[in-house]
Amino acid sequence: MAQTLQNVLYLLTPGLSVHRDGLAIRIEHERQLKLSLPIHNLESVFVFGADIYVSPAVLRLCWENGASVCFFTDWGRLEARVEGVPRGSVHLRRAQHHAASSAPAVAALARSFVAGKLHNPRWLLARSARDAASEADAATLRTVTDHLAYLLRELERAPDDTDIIRGIEGRAAALHFEVFALHLRPALRATFNFDGRNRRPPRDAINCLLSFLYALLRHDCVSALTAVGLDPFVGYLHTDRAGRESLALDLMEEFRPWTERLALTLLNRGELKPAEFHVRDGGAVELSDAARKAAVAAYQQRKAEELTHPLFREKVRHGQLAFIQARLLARAIRGDAPYAPHIFS
DSSP, rough: OEETTTTTEEETTEEEEEEEEEEEEEEEEEEEEEEEEEEOOOOOEEEEEESSSSSSHHHHHHHHOOOEEEEEEEOOOEEEEEEEEEOHHHHHHHHHHHHHOOOOHHHHHHHHHHHHHHHHHHHHHHHHHHHOSHHHHHHHHHHHHHHHHHHHHHHHOOOSSSHHEEEEEHHHHHHHTTGGGGGGGGGHTTOOOOOSSSSSOSSHHHHHHHHHHHHHHHHHEEEEEEEETTTTTOOOSOOTTTTHHHHHHHHHHHGHHHHHHHHHHHHTTTOOGGGGGGOOOOEEEEEEHHHHHHHHHHHHHHOOOEEETTOOOSSEGGHHHHHHHHHHHHHHHHHHSOOOOOOOO
16 A cells, blocks of 8 residues: 655555645545654655545655655656755756767767666576576577677777667667566466567566566666756767656666566566456556555565675665766766776676
8 A cells, every 4th residue: 555665655556645744744545544654754755656646735845855756657657756956066967968968978978878788688698597497598598698798899899979879779678678588487478478578558567567667766766866966867878858867767777687687586486476467448557556566565675685886895785776876977977987887797
């Protein structure tokens, strides 16, 4: 119904209403109090679906206390984000806009984002090849791993032409999703049929789950970029488009395989069942209320896991990685050091 995980409040159940009570937020359902939270405990509020009421007083309380309120469709597409006046250095934003007008700077950053997108699927493919149920599946996955390695070498040799760099990224994405079903256990492949990436809306269970988790990742990237003072709408790999957080999409590229691994784990372990994906009129597929709760809980649990950061050699949580990369990106935009994507291993 309403969950708080790592300072994020998830509102998932239709019919909820959210009101202000002094410096606290009250969540009610059918006029019954379900949860009350002090505002200082929250960083974000996620609202899923159109049938949840958030009062104007709550919106004001949130933006006055630095908490964002994000509105998502039932299947996880971010539709709106309410927050206070952005903070950060105007000099950094000027440098960001200047870099976005410089073809060499755009190409250099785009090349780095694509490098992350090429490296990290190889980590996902290698894990699945190691655990594959058949040698044929393992061989196919290893072949794609080799193709991505070839594209990495091609990326290194490519001229500073953003269109060529984007073309390499597109070829890599096509290869990645061509064999994506092989990450599933064989017994699940007929049930969770996957025939390539589709969205807006997603039309099968896997795409539904991917879109939902990508939306959570996108929010984290927007938050990370905003926290360091960057404009999430001015990107380099992704072109400018009204209402699109292009820089957040750039930053997401190196983290997509991390999110995809979580989606595959939820399906392969049976934590999400076929019955928890509902087909709406028109063919759109959405997660059930229980499935969304399971997905956000798994996402936050994965963010709490620790790893040794390859650059700093210190223990960090997975949830900190987007913020670390946003700081490294800000350094690159200032001209202090080239941007290096996070590489999972």
